[in-house]
Amino acid sequence: MARSVLVLNSGSSSFKYALYKFGESTSCIFRGVLEGIGASKSTITHKNVAGAHDIKVEVSDVINHRVGLHKVAQLLHSDHQEMHGIEAIGHRVTHGGESLTKPALITESVKKAIEAAIPLAPLHNPPNLEGIKVAQEVFMCPQVAVFDTAFHSTIPPYAYMYALPLRLYKELGLRRYGFHGTSYQYVLGQAANLLLKPKDELNVIIFHIGAGASIAAVSHGRCIDTTMGVTPLEGLVMATRSGDVDPGIMQILADEKSLTVSDINKLLNKESGLYGLCGEKDMKTVVDAAVAGSESHKLAMEVFVHRIRKYLGAYLVHLEGKVDALVFTAGIGERSAIIRSKVCERLDSFGVVLDEAKNEENKKGGREVQSANSKVKILVIPTDEELCIAQQTLEVVGA
Template structure:
């Protein structure tokens, strides 16, 4: 067996990757992304973390995922001092449907199940499958699929069922699935270690706030509810996604704007959210322009926060108020003290009180930012989805050899 795990996240026109050395514990030694595959504007960003060397290339000729992965291998082999061979490849797969709820060795049956879930994730699963197929051609080592939806497989029917004809669930699998599962898996593991308590005794509300955003209610270490649904569109207002919306908007826009279902879906996914309200996707810029007096940017921030607090309150009730911590993670959750402050403001009666200085202080790694006397702790936990995939890949391969 070799001494490294390669993690791949294959998108429709992108390929993210990270290489983990297994000499002692899983340690990231290189990572990068190829964007704009098949486009003249294709770019490659590669980081060698062993020697802090960065490589950036614009206008690279990467015509497809196969040539992209070959370029990745070329870059990894150029890393000074890197002689590890790949022992396993871990793939991020967005949707596993109801059939695939745990990380799994890739087999023909697993690939068929991923393909079966394509209608539930038409923008993601085909690309994820392409990444698997390309990797199978280039590697002889085990391939493992890790599913974004897997962490949420413990959600009970009362939380995942929609109020629609039951036959739609039976025949089409229409139900809440949830996403960001690898991030939540990592968060739970880190918080349990921090509190030095068994995972099965851990109750938290986890807030994954990035360009895509969601919340999860986690009871006894398992998810009991989450904000995203069949797809990542449902739930919170996000950078470009609308989040919860009345389905009647489809009929209204079809009638008044003569838009197709595909066009409306594209708008709700790519031109809505805070971007749709104020024309800006980056939360830091939204906050800066809000503070400068822009009414639209202030409104976008208020709508964004309102939806977070709405679900925060709902999940507080789901957990009966017996909560160890509220956790903020991902880009916005980790970096924006203002978003954390606004989300938690006025929740003292619920036992949640932030410490102003701790919340605003710079820092790395997991840290507590609640005020002294706060019944519920408030944590910042930098997420590492690639590491979570690498660790789960190792577990699956080791179990298969046991």
């Protein structure tokens, strides 16, 4: 008998949704997004995956998530009979802190734990929590929280601790948590299928490279290190995030530019990264301009790749050179052949050899792009975070 799971991903000014049906095969029935919560005009873009009944409508007076979800629910109930057979709802929650390290059936105590983690993710956890509360009003079925940080809960203390006064960890929970966990979990499973090897035997380095970007080192199927930290700001250069910087810059900016802590936080999260270096956020645009001769765009691309390779070197050491595969996923990782090529160049001595012709092929689905003489596999695997959330939700309610 088919079982249906609705996935909700509530962001600061938008939320995404998708309905999955599990039976003899797994299929996505529809997916969509409501954008512009709190703005004068909001838009619901709804796609029926089978190809019929695609909808794009403007809605007014979406002053908050409660109103927005009610609008979407009204649309879905009127347009989809499948909405009446939903077994459970899975919610993406950014930060679970230290107490929520696996998917959890949503109870009052789970909601309080999500609320307690708000200081660690002030931009993400409040709308995540609001989405849960509203969904509990609208849908009368079990609901499950799936945490971005959960995949990284296996990182050992020596890798997650910062060299700050220990009291700050004990009082505030300041440590490395990592993000993109649902993507990593999904891609790890797909890599195991491609390599015909159990997940708990896999040593891989996964590059989740999109507008937000991170890398995870996985040893025997368990994450042992990742580039993002207590927030998604640490680590790689991203579309608008700086990634790693010298913390001393904060004092210099405060003294020389009279910037407040809030100003500096905005600069590092919204005005830096690729955008700060060359004025563009989209990697394809950056690459095209660099190829056309723009020095600032070329510099942005080189800084971006250099930071990735810096962590790649560290993770090769963490895994003692015993690596089954490098795995590229997310928007840039899946679609940018030139970035994959630059990340993998001159790695022959580490057993990593890219096949440029395979790398350039624009094929769908997971695939291998390494050369025949490469000791390490190089995989390109499309991620599906919503499907992973739905799968984990079903595991919880079926347990």
